[in-house]
Amino acid sequence: MSEIVLSGIRATGKLHFGNLMGAVQHFVRFQGRGDTCLFFVADLHTLTTLQDPDDMRRNLREIVKDYLAAGLDPQQSILYAQSSVPEIPELSLLLSMLQPLGDLLRIPTFKEKVRGQDESATLGLVTYPVLMAADILGPKATLVPVGEDQVPNVELARRLAHIFNARFGETFVIPSMMDEMVKVPGLDGAKMGKSDGNAIDINAPISEISTLYKKRGVTDPKKVRAGDPGNPYRTVDIAKGVDEGCRSVYAVHELITPGEKEGREIADECRAGTIGCADCKERLVGSIAAILGPFQEKRAALANQDDYVIDVLHEGGKRARVLIAPTVEAVREKMGVIIY
Numbered sequence: 001m002s003e004i005v006l007s008g009i010r011a012t013g014k015l016h017f018g019n020l021m022g023a024v025q026h027f028v029r030f031q032g033r034g035d036t037c038l039f040f041v042a043d044l045h046t047l048t049t050l051q052d053p054d055d056m057r058r059n060l061r062e063i064v065k066d067y068l069a070a071g072l073d074p075q076q077s078i079l080y081a082q083s084s085v086p087e088i089p090e091l092s093l094l095l096s097m098l099q100p101l102g103d104l105l106r107i108p109t110f111k112e113k114v115r116g117q118d119e120s121a122t123l124g125l126v127t128y129p130v131l132m133a134a135d136i137l138g139p140k141a142t143l144v145p146v147g148e149d150q151v152p153n154v155e156l157a158r159r160l161a162h163i164f165n166a167r168f169g170e171t172f173v174i175p176s177m178m179d180e181m182v183k184v185p186g187l188d189g190a191k192m193g194k195s196d197g198n199a200i201d202i203n204a205p206i207s208e209i210s211t212l213y214k215k216r217g218v219t220d221p222k223k224v225r226a227g228d229p230g231n232p233y234r235t236v237d238i239a240k241g242v243d244e245g246c247r248s249v250y251a252v253h254e255l256i257t258p259g260e261k262e263g264r265e266i267a268d269e270c271r272a273g274t275i276g277c278a279d280c281k282e283r284l285v286g287s288i289a290a291i292l293g294p295f296q297e298k299r300a301a302l303a304n305q306d307d308y309v310i311d312v313l314h315e316g317g318k319r320a321r322v323l324i325a326p327t328v329e330a331v332r333e334k335m336g337v338i339i340y
């Protein structure tokens with residue numbers, strides 16, 4: 001059966017290497033398979049952490065350029081801005097009538113974002129996953145490629161689809177996730193994130209990325225000299241106060257350095273003390289450069305193509321609406337809402 005593949009990214013800032021490896025790279029992989037692919041910029045979700053309106057407009061276009069440079073093709077994928085499909089927030093409102101509040105308050109991404117805000121957290125932040133469910137269920141997506149951190153949100157969309165179907169009859173498809181999801185560590189070893197100051201901007205010059213890894217990449221603290229044996233794998237046990245092994249470099253090798261996942265050569269060299277952390281970092285930057293070099297070349301050619309980007313978004317928005325509007329109409333009718 002052919003899939004309907006859908007995913008989105010918020011317009012909160014520049015894309016980083018975690019976004020590319022955890023999400024966009026998979027979008028490109030699915031695009032060539034003859035499936036229906038929808039990839040969008042979640043501008044309404046961006047408003048939950050409202051920034052400057054000019055920043056939001058600019059970020060949105062820049063992310064579309066990143067999508068295009070990474071290999072997304074508007075002939076093969078529907079590329080759009082979430083807000084170009086007004087049926088999505090409508091569906092979100094309809095679905096919110098079935099969504100238990102308790103689940104929303106317990107969702108880890110919400111808890112992280114409202115930490116310390118108490119009752120000043122906005123309603124938009126609470127209902128964030130319901131809007132995301134509308135993104136997914138509107139076009140009846142069967143597969144949602146995302147990074148590991150988004151799993152609770154997609155699970156909520158799956159539950160909401162079940163709740164709706166049980167109450168109003170089979171309407172929504174239950175979406176799946178990829179078998180293997182990743183969490184790319186940032187320079188400090190925590191999840192690489194746009195707002196965490198630990199990210200590698202996918203448009204940064206390779207020399208800058210090299211300096212960042214050299215100065216801020218955290219390896220195994222116990223491997224002091226190049227010849228000391230090290231532990232390439234990080235182990236964390238908060239209860240026991242354990243945090244050992246390489247934090248930010250080796251895990252990325254395993255994800256992107258050709259042959260490493262199968263052969264574990266660098267891991268063996270690290271353990272044997274035949275490679276030092278500086279060399280290991282340099283090899284990592286080489287692997288990153290092999291991925292980002294061709295990307296950055298295409299991206300540079302798109303730098304001044306805002307008119308083209310606007311055309312892509314306009315066409316994509318129209319195509320997305322054609323796919324999504326009939327589902328929302330059916331939902332509305334099943335719930336007894338008639339537009340007179």
Ligand code: ADP
Binds near residue numbers: 018
């Ligand atoms: P950020 O967390 O940096 O704000 P987003 O939340 O906009 O980024 O994430 C966009 C997509 O990129 C999502 O599918 C998310 O799971 C994925 N993603 C973000 N950070 C990482 C990471 N460090 N590793 C893997 N995937 C990631």
Ligand code: TRP
Binds near residue numbers: 008042144145
């Ligand atoms: N919440 C996602 C993120 O922060 C972005 C997003 C919004 C999304 N709607 C979606 C991802 C639908 C997948 C499917 O990255």
